[in-house]
Amino acid sequence: MDLTVVTYVIYLLISIALTVWVARTLSRNGRVFIGDVLHGNEKLADAVNQLLVVGFYLVNIGFVTLYLRSTDEIDSARALFEALSVKLGVVLLVLGVMHLGNVWALNRMRRRGIMERQQTPPVPPQGWTAPVGA
Known part of the structure; x- marks a missing residue:
């Protein structure tokens, strides 16, 4: 068998396995962030989490x-090893950037949710006071 084809097969197997592993890790741990942002709405958190994983x-x-x-x-x-190291290195860098992007987005959503919950509503009117010096 041609070594180029062997390189392609090894590259695909390792790259797809790494992608699945990172996606599952993001899904499992990101669900906590999404649930917090969505104020405990579990169904919506699961749906958003699944959409992020598919993307x-x-x-x-x-x-x-x-x-x-x-x-x-x-x-x-x-x-073969040199070609694999370059290809897998680039794939790992892209996965890392995507992972950091997802973590950044989830953290930003979570912070926004925390800030919204910490805002105090305005004080309701306490009564009417006549203008002074009329």
């Missing part, structure tokens, strides 16, 4: 498949 999968697996093609000639085990 994460689409973006990352789309990137992995677009980045699959290699113009390097892979004719030895050394070339």
Whole structure:
């Protein structure tokens, strides 16, 4: 079998496994943030969490498949490992950026929710006072 094809298969297996692992980690731990932002509405938190996971999968697996093609000639085990290290390194960086972006967005949503809950409503009218000096 051609070593380029072997490189592609290994790259896809590792990249998709990493994407699934990061998505599950974000889903499991991000649900707490989303639940807090949505004031305990569990059904809505689950729905939003699922939508975020689907978007994460689409973006990352789309990137992995677009980045699959290699113009390097892979004719030895050394070339295979070098190609894999470059491709997987880029995928890991993209996953890291996506992860940090999700954490930043969830934290921003959570902070906004906390600030909204801390706002005190205005004081209701206490009575009517006649104008002075009329």
